[in-house]
Amino acid sequence: MTYFSLEFSILMMAFFAIYWLFYDNYKIQNILILTFSYLIYFLINPYFALILFVYTFFIHYFSLLIFVRKKRYVFMTCIAFVILNLCFFKYFSSLKTSFDSMMEFFGLDFIDLDVLFPMGISFYTFASITYLLEVYKKRRLESFLNLALFLSFFPTLLSGPIMRSSFFFEQSHRKREFKNENLIITLLIFGIVKKVLIANYLGNYAEHILDFPQSYNFIQLLSAIYAYAIQIYCDFSGYIDLVCAFALMLGFNLPPNFNMPYLSKNLKEFWSRWHISLSTFIRDYIYIPLGGNKKGKARTILNLLIAFILSGIWHGNTLTFLIWGLLHGIGVAFLHILALTKINLQKIPALGRFLTFQFVCFTWIFFYYNKSLDDAMEYFKACYNNFSHIPSYQDIYILTSFAVIFLIYPLFINFRAYCVKILDLTPFLLKPFIITFILLLIFTFMPDGIPNFIYSSF
Structure with a gap:
């Protein structure tokens, strides 16, 4: 079930x-x-x-x-x-x-x-x-x-x-009230759209390429890992939207778990926006008890690496998960070292956001090929060996579409609040027809089958 x-x-x-x-x-x-x-x-x-x-x-x-x-x-x-x-x-x-x-x-x-x-x-x-x-x-x-x-x-x-x-x-331990009906509706629709439409379609696209990387050119391989990055975000955040709606239906609030992570201008900010409940748990129950940043710069970097390595092997006991966690730890540690210099990427937010997204997508490779490091290396070999292969116009269009998504993504910062506001202003008798129409569109265009949530295995 x-x-x-x-x-x-x-x-x-x-x-x-x-x-x-x-x-x-x-x-x-x-x-x-x-x-x-x-x-x-x-x-x-x-x-x-x-x-x-x-x-x-x-x-x-x-x-x-x-x-x-x-x-x-x-x-x-x-x-x-x-x-x-x-x-x-x-x-x-x-x-x-x-x-x-x-x-x-x-x-x-x-x-x-x-x-x-x-x-x-x-x-x-x-x-x-x-x-x-x-x-x-x-x-x-x-x-x-x-x-x-x-x-x-x-x-x-x-x-x-x-x-x-x-x-x-x-x-x-207190009496509850049923409220926030329009937020509940919005979260339910967001969760269904993210999982059933976006995550599943992008997952189907990415899987065909990433499972056989040697058969595809560099542009396709790049598009596939971008597709997987969006898939895993929509898959997990869609689940969170869904369960937040269930909790609100019972009069409970859940802690926030995502805050548009691909808008992050650096890796430290990414981890304050991605899987927030896990990152704050690791901060409060591992990083800070180890000493946090209170015992010198070298100890701070060591504590960061330990925290991120543990985060990696929590996802699985394979070498690729360890590498995934270690790379993020090295990335955050590098930011601490960079802070000691006069280099400040915060002054160029677009560049910081672009570099952070590329780094995150690069590390997702080790997350996708989580069973074997050899499989992850096959992806990199394919990128090198097939770099000179001439892509089709369709491949270029798909990669361009991901670039467009990246550029317009900031426009959706307050999208959920806008949807709730629109429902607030919609007459009560009209809401069932609007919701039914949206759901019919979703179930008409959704792919066959609904795979399990990616994070259900962790």
Whole structure:
């Protein structure tokens, strides 16, 4: 089941109607959200729901232990178990051969253990870390049901954004109102357009070229990586738009996760606009605890590299993900060094934006070819070997279209606010016809099938 399936739409509408019957009792609403979240997760895979329940049980008792003992080593031990649990599920498939050899050595080769990576485990693991830290520092303890609600909250369960426990519980412990109807409609339409139309069409285009790079000329290879850059943004930000709409329908706000990242004038700004909940999590829970920028320039650069490398291998345990994170770390570290000179690209924002976008697209190559470094190298070899191949007019038109998109992109800064304002001014009786017409256009021109969200595998 996906959030675009007919089954989910029917369940969501039924749940929405029941949920607001209890508008004056947020405790019953919380129980309804908890039940619905586990139902959705169970329908995706019962095994995933069981893992989440057991995980919540351990986090609850970890929090009780931290609350009672009040010792730093107790807190750090609990955090270590949480991280080891994530690593076990995330990297078991890569370690299975070694595990089987160890079982054979001890005469236990009859044990054939296979572990499936649960969807969303990274996001609810990070959420649980924010909760354990809240218990340790601010002595704020929640009941098992409230914790279960937080970790299983279906809008953020599968692919984030990462929600801090204090941010969530502040909203879950108060009466809610249904409002922002036009913003909800706008977010739903934005999410569908980004994923169903833009991301899927660009994904189909990029995939054909990037999977067989030696068969295409340099212009096509360049266009393909630009297409992938837009695809991954629309895919993930489209998902965020969708779940933000779901949360608003329940009276909750989610933290921002994207802010037009390809407008960034440098790489540091890019990471303040891209996957904001992850980048701020890494800043607050890795970079700053390591010392941040308070221990000298050399230590600052080292802390940056560690933070970005961990960000890379969080996405996957392959060498290409590590390189992807390392390159971004080197890029941000270079900006720190550049700040010590008189060179200031901020005075030429268009150039800074262009260079940042090119760097990000270059590093997306290692993100796309995430299984093998050899595949990534094949792309670069193809760019070199096929550089002299004469492109067709169609290839030039496609590359030109990406250049035009890059130039007009800044015009969409307030586009969502404008759409909400237009809906505010639209008569109520006319809105259903406009929305129906837009949805008909989308479903008429959408490609066949809806692939999973790219970030659902992380």
